Amino acid sequence: MMRLGILTSGGDCPGLNAVIRGAVLRGTIGHDFEFVGFRDGWKGVLDDDVIPLPRPAVRGISGLGGTMLGTSRTNPLRDGGAGPVSQSLRRHGVDGLIAIGGEGTLAAARVLSEQGVNVIGVPKTIDNDLGGTDYTFGFDTAVQTATDAIDRLRTTGESHHRCMIAEVMGRNAGWIALHAGMASGAHAILIPEHRVSLEQTAVWVSSAHERGRAPLVVVAEAFSPAGQEEPYAPRGLDTFGRPRLGGIGIMLEGLLQEMTGIETRATVLGHIQRGGAPTAFDRVLATRLGMAAVGLASAGKWGTMVSLKGTDITDVPLASALGDLKTVPESRFKEAEALFG
Numbered sequence: 624m625m626r627l628g629i630l631t632s633g634g635d636c637p638g639l640n641a642v643i644r645g646a647v648l649r650g651t652i653g654h655d656f657e658f659v660g661f662r663d664g665w666k667g668v669l670d671d672d673v674i675p676l677p678r679p680a681v682r683g684i685s686g687l688g689g690t691m692l693g694t695s696r697t698n699p700l701r702d703g704g705a706g707p708v709s710q711s712l713r714r715h716g717v718d719g720l721i722a723i724g725g726e727g728t729l730a731a732a733r734v735l736s737e738q739g740v741n742v743i744g745v746p747k748t749i750d751n752d753l754g755g756t757d758y759t760f761g762f763d764t765a766v767q768t769a770t771d772a773i774d775r776l777r778t779t780g781e782s783h784h785r786c787m788i789a790e791v792m793g794r795n796a797g798w799i800a801l802h803a804g805m806a807s808g809a810h811a812i813l814i815p816e817h818r819v820s821l822e823q824t825a826v827w828v829s830s831a832h833e834r835g836r837a838p839l840v841v842v843a844e845a846f847s848p849a850g851q852e853e854p855y856a857p858r859g860l861d862t863f864g865r866p867r868l869g870g871i872g873i874m875l876e877g878l879l880q881e882m883t884g885i886e887t888r889a890t891v892l893g894h895i896q897r898g899g900a901p902t903a904f905d906r907v908l909a910t911r912l913g914m915a916a917v918g919l920a921s922a923g924k925w926g927t928m929v930s931l932k933g934t935d936i937t938d939v940p941l942a943s944a945l946g947d948l949k950t951v952p953e954s955r956f957k958e959a960e961a962l963f964g
């Protein structure tokens with residue numbers, strides 16, 4: 624019998640509950656794993672906030688947004704090393720840990736693993752910017768939510784003959800903007816990887832307007848126009864010391880209206896993109912990743928991260944999973960740009 628702990632850490636993301644369910648079912652149907660959940664991420668490990676996770680506890684949760692375990696951005700290495708985590712796992716009789724999280728969580732998991740903690744990582748983020756996996760669960764849901772919102776902005780924009788701007792999340796990657804912008808037929812998609820000028824954006828907006836369309840601009844939260852200094856001040860720092868983004872859409876509202884003479888309105892979609900039920904794609908991906916994580920634990924492959932390669936679930940060492948962030952390549956932007964204006 625093996626006893627595994629599960630935690631969800633960092634920003635939440637649709638599909639977290641499906642991972643938990645996938646792991647628990649895989650470990651309890653025909654296998655004799657036992658599971659506990661640490662509440663609010665690493666905080667639960669450090670504070671002994673632990674709950675049993677028997678099979679009935681995960682029944683019917685794969686379609687629910689958020690995380691039944693709660694989350695936080697607590698850094699498990701805040702006291703200088705793996706000691707407090709190892710001691711907590713020992714106190715609770717936990718043989719190994721499944722840590723579901725993004726860049727910060729997986730980087731911490733890697734250090735803990737190097738210091739002897741049995742840990743397996745499950746990558747999650749709506750931003751889809753983790754290099755060690757082809758897609759992260761949560762991304763598909765965020766794109767669908769953003770697309771639904773942008774479709775609504777289009778109809779009100781058309782009624783008022785306005786230019787509509789939708790600002791989407793993604794941190795330093797433009798994946799959500801690119802996919803939601805393509806899906807909704809945006810006339811301009813502005814992403815941090817390929818900065819275009821305000822003048823070029825105004826040309827795309829005016830050209831759509833001249834054809835009688837309501838110009839639709841999708842902008843990623845970290846975009847800043849080519850040839851300009853940072854046009855907005857990040858709203859302080861998060862607990863990892865990273866800038867809190869958001870606000871470029873509102874800034875563009877005034878600038879584009881002034882340049883084009885077209886009445887313009889901006890909407891910041893914000894955390895709506897992180898909430899709500901996961902899409903079927905994300906539920907399936909998350910379930911498969913949860914199941915695979917238990918498979919790795921069973922095989923004693925600690926220090927690894929489950930990963931999607933093509934359509935297969937595989938695993939990569941945590942040490943090599945966290946290279947550079949995966950940003951939108953030039954070719955993908957050019958492909959979308961061909962339809963702008």
Ligand code: F6P
Nearest residue numbers: 634748749750792793794861868
């Ligand atoms: O990484 C996910 C994400 O939603 C980013 O897209 C966004 O910049 C950030 O988290 C927001 O973080 P918080 O919930 O701490 O405001």
